[in-house]
Amino acid sequence: MIVHHLYSGGKDSSLAAWILSRLGYEVRLVTLSFGLLDNWSFARDTAERLGFEHQVVYLSRDILEKAADMAVRDGHPNNAIQFIHERALEAIAAMPEVGRVSDGTRRDDRVPFLDLPRARSLEDRFNVAYIRPLLGLGYKTIRELTERLFVVEIRESEELEKADYEVELRHLLRERGIDPLEIFPKSHYQSRVLGWKEKSI
Amino acid sequence: MIVHHLYSGGKDSSLAAWILSRLGYEVRLVTLSFGLLDNWSFARDTAERLGFEHQVVYLSRDILEKAADMAVRDGHPNNAIQFIHERALEAIAAMPEVGRVSDGTRRDDRVPFLDLPRARSLEDRFNVAYIRPLLGLGYKTIRELTERLFVVEIRESEELEKADYEVELRHLLRERGIDPLEIFPKSHYQSRVLGWKEKSI
Numbered sequence: 243m244i245v246h247h248l249y250s251g252g253k254d255s256s257l258a259a260w261i262l263s264r265l266g267y268e269v270r271l272v273t274l275s276f277g278l279l280d281n282w283s284f285a286r287d288t289a290e291r292l293g294f295e296h297q298v299v300y301l302s303r304d305i306l307e308k309a310a311d312m313a314v315r316d317g318h319p320n321n322a323i324q325f326i327h328e329r330a331l332e333a334i335a336a337m338p339e340v341g342r343v344s345d346g347t348r349r350d351d352r353v354p355f356l357d358l359p360r361a362r363s364l365e366d367r368f369n370v371a372y373i374r375p376l377l378g379l380g381y382k383t384i385r386e387l388t389e390r391l392f393v394v395e396i397r398e399s400e401e402l403e404k405a406d407y408e409v410e411l412r413h414l415l416r417e418r419g420i421d422p423l424e425i426f427p428k429s430h431y432q433s434r435v436l437g438w439k440e441k442s443i
Numbered sequence: 444m445i446v447h448h449l450y451s452g453g454k455d456s457s458l459a460a461w462i463l464s465r466l467g468y469e470v471r472l473v474t475l476s477f478g479l480l481d482n483w484s485f486a487r488d489t490a491e492r493l494g495f496e497h498q499v500v501y502l503s504r505d506i507l508e509k510a511a512d513m514a515v516r517d518g519h520p521n522n523a524i525q526f527i528h529e530r531a532l533e534a535i536a537a538m539p540e541v542g543r544v545s546d547g548t549r550r551d552d553r554v555p556f557l558d559l560p561r562a563r564s565l566e567d568r569f570n571v572a573y574i575r576p577l578l579g580l581g582y583k584t585i586r587e588l589t590e591r592l593f594v595v596e597i598r599e600s601e602e603l604e605k606a607d608y609e610v611e612l613r614h615l616l617r618e619r620g621i622d623p624l625e626i627f628p629k630s631h632y633q634s635r636v637l638g639w640k641e642k643s644i
Binding site: 243261265342349361390 | 444462465466467543550551559562563566572573574575576577578579580581583584587588591
């Protein structure tokens with residue numbers, strides 16, 4: 243039972259990967275990149291520390307360009323992030339021999355998030371099962387599991403130390419001469435999973 | 444980390460209990476009863492076969508009467524089932540020293556199902572975490588896990604061999620001289636978890 247899991251190296255996608263492994267799935271982590279930056283390497287680092295298999299899948303730069311258009315038009319990144327996330331899941335689902343796709347989206351997430359019709363559409367169009375291990379968990383539960391499992395570093399840091407697609411989207415906006423701070427809400431600190439605390443896979 | 448898990452003895456609530464135990468929770472199964480019938484004993488049977496702690500919690504018959512009123516008024520049991528489920532979760536959440544409440548509701552369930560505002564309201568009013576291990580899983584995933592884990596008996600059978608609250612609701616309707624078949628959709632077969640197949644807790 244192999245599952246391909248969309249992975250940023252953050253706490254949520256790391257916790258979801260752990261849950262999948264506890265349910266007996268063979269977890270293959272997949273980090274998306276548009277090839278602008280090598281920030282995917284932070285996800286690879288964390289994947290190695292946690293002992294998961296990891297691969298990078300490249301998405302067309304057209305998708306990022308279109309997302310940047312949306313972010314500029316909206317003055318807010320939500321639709322752009324949602325758009326990229328859906329394309330990312332589709333890209334993984336379209337890979338040969340992929341039968342299960344998962345991510346770390348949570349019950350309390352507003353974006354990225356696939357509502358039920360979209361989740362079913364993904365499953366039907368690509369003949370995959372779409373698994374979201376964190377969907378039924380609230381923030382308290384996610385926090386208690388994360389604190390039990392992971393050594394996490396929290397600090398103010400440069401955004402490059404993340405492997406989610408926000409980083410390349412910000413980069414592209416900057417290339418277009420747009421200050422990402424005019425579009426993205428400010429975030430003051432970042433957390434990064436450094437390794438297992440008590441449990442391991 | 445103790446969690447009190449609403450349990451009917453069926454496949455979904457058994458699978459959810461297994462997932463909770465795999466995540467490191469100490470699982471206490473709770474079956475609700477209105478005291479009309481002893482169909483809770485089927486859940487106790489299955490709980491024993493699976494090796495989980497089990498208890499029965501009695502709900503006021505007023506709740507069942509009110510649910511029966513709703514079912515008769517609507518000509519359909521959905522609102523009644525939803526009503527009982529919410530009261531059941533509240534009853535568990537209100538028990539002393541309960542900090543986590545869970546159930547086996549699925550992504551694809553229409554009822555019973557707590558939307559996000561209701562889920563958060565339950566958590567806030569009772570200061571508990573509400574955990575739904577199956578919420579992020581589609582039917583394919585639930586089927587593959589269930590088939591791997593449980594010996595399941597599927598057959599046409601009397602409804603009494605279930606421990607969900609539908610059974611007492613049907614019974615009360617019959618006591619009122621109403622044929623439950625006029626309100627409930629027909630179900631042709633029932634499945635019952637008999638024990639572990641490959642894995643155990």
